[in-house]
Amino acid sequence: MNKDQIYTMTVDLLHEMFELDKSKITPQSNLYTELDIDSIDAVDIVVRLNQMTGKRIQPEVFRAVRTVQDVVDVLDNLLAENAT
Amino acid sequence: MLLQKINYTWRVFATGLGFSIFGLGGLIFLVTVFPFVRNTKTARKLIRLAFKFFIELISYMGIISYELHNGEKLNRNGLLILANHPSLIDTVLLMAFVKDADCIVKSSLQQNMFTRGPVRAAGYICNNNEVDLIDDCLKSLQTGSNLTIFPEGTRTTLNAPLSFKRGAANIALRAHKNITPVVIRCIPKVYLSKGEKWWKVPPTKARFTIDVKDDIDIQAFTSARQLTLYLQDYFMNDTQGLQQLETEVKDIIITTLQLEDITVHDIDTHAALFGDGLGLDSIDALELGVALQKRYGISLLANSEETRAHFASVHALASMIDNFRKP
Numbered sequence: 015m016n017k018d019q020i021y022t023m024t025v026d027l028l029h030e031m032f033e034l035d036k037s038k039i040t041p042q043s044n045l046y047t048e049l050d051i052d053s054i055d056a057v058d059i060v061v062r063l064n065q066m067t068g069k070r071i072q073p074e075v076f077r078a079v080r081t082v083q084d085v086v087d088v089l090d091n092l093l094a095e096n097a098t
Numbered sequence: 099m100l101l102q103k104i105n106y107t108w109r110v111f112a113t114g115l116g117f118s119i120f121g122l123g124g125l126i127f128l129v130t131v132f133p134f135v136r137n138t139k140t141a142r143k144l145i146r147l148a149f150k151f152f153i154e155l156i157s158y159m160g161i162i163s164y165e166l167h168n169g170e171k172l173n174r175n176g177l178l179i180l181a182n183h184p185s186l187i188d189t190v191l192l193m194a195f196v197k198d199a200d201c202i203v204k205s206s207l208q209q210n211m212f213t214r215g216p217v218r219a220a221g222y223i224c225n226n227n228e229v230d231l232i233d234d235c236l237k238s239l240q241t242g243s244n245l246t247i248f249p250e251g252t253r254t255t256l257n258a259p260l261s262f263k264r265g266a267a268n269i270a271l272r273a274h275k276n277i278t279p280v281v282i283r284c285i286p287k288v289y290l291s292k293g294e295k296w297w298k299v300p301p302t303k304a305r306f307t308i309d310v311k312d313d314i315d316i317q318a319f320t321s322a323r324q325l326t327l328y329l330q331d332y333f334m335n336d337t338q339g340l341q342q343l344e345t346e347v348k349d350i351i352i353t354t355l356q357l358e359d360i361t362v363h364d365i366d367t368h369a370a371l372f373g374d375g376l377g378l379d380s381i382d383a384l385e386l387g388v389a390l391q392k393r394y395g396i397s398l399l400a401n402s403e404e405t406r407a408h409f410a411s412v413h414a415l416a417s418m419i420d421n422f423r424k425p
Contacts, residue, residue, distance in 0.1 A: 032321070032323060033321060033323065033324070052263070052264055052265075053229065054229075054232060054264065054265060054268050054322070055264075057229050
């Protein structure tokens, strides 16, 4: 999966989980200050991503995440590990 | 006038005394009782009775009064009780009436030498980790505790719309538990509220109403966001809606015009303010107008036909203020 596909998947996921308006989401959108994600939502996101990728995102890694692009980068790294 | 001043001074003094008694009582409990209490239910019962004693004491001292409506609805197990949080006192008020109450406390209260004994003995949930917090709350409900949460997370900011955190809604949805809302009103609004100094007591005694409402069925809600918005509206309507405004206006009438021996319950919302009804005169109207302008920032034209209509009754005044506040 390339980064564009991962991005689209992430936006779809945010829309589905939190009823966020897709047109309001950009790669630079801050999850916490702009998209109003709280700590419980963040945990839910990690759980969902773990299920979808079949891998385990380390909590420390996700704690550093701020923007939608950060989520995409985390996923990209995770899937790259898979390939090697 | 003098009597009012004495009463005011007394209430400042008594509020300070109240704090001291609360601290001292906690300390005595800490060293005498809580080292020997091993059972959570016993500890919770002790805390409830101590709080009940405390609010009876401060009511007797004349610094607050309270009314509990539909208290029998609290006589159940495993309730998820959500309340708004206008003043420092309402935690104590609510915990005095909820049996086997569990609540979420700041982790600092678990360390504080005055509070750690009771807090640990009662097994209250500690909020140092937001992720475990939800699981701890779900477990608490499963054991049949009455979990009591203030979804604002802190005391209400004066003159601002209510803002709820989504944790409580998340718990309700995950536990499939209907919500028991408790609406707490405080008149005047400023007693021990957020950002107010404790010695700035309001001109009249603080009167609390604790209203236990019918359970809110959560089945129709699919997300915590949706449920939180609903809850915010629900509590806003009850605490800042027309009904609350009418009570506030009555209170302003009583305090501004120094109507002695009259309480907010004695004033009919729809009765005429002048003449036959409450019997106010034109000087009263002027004073009242100034007080309302100061409190709500409304501007009233003296001697206009419109102003006269607004002053017809408490209901008319409250509706006018409500319209003015709407964006």
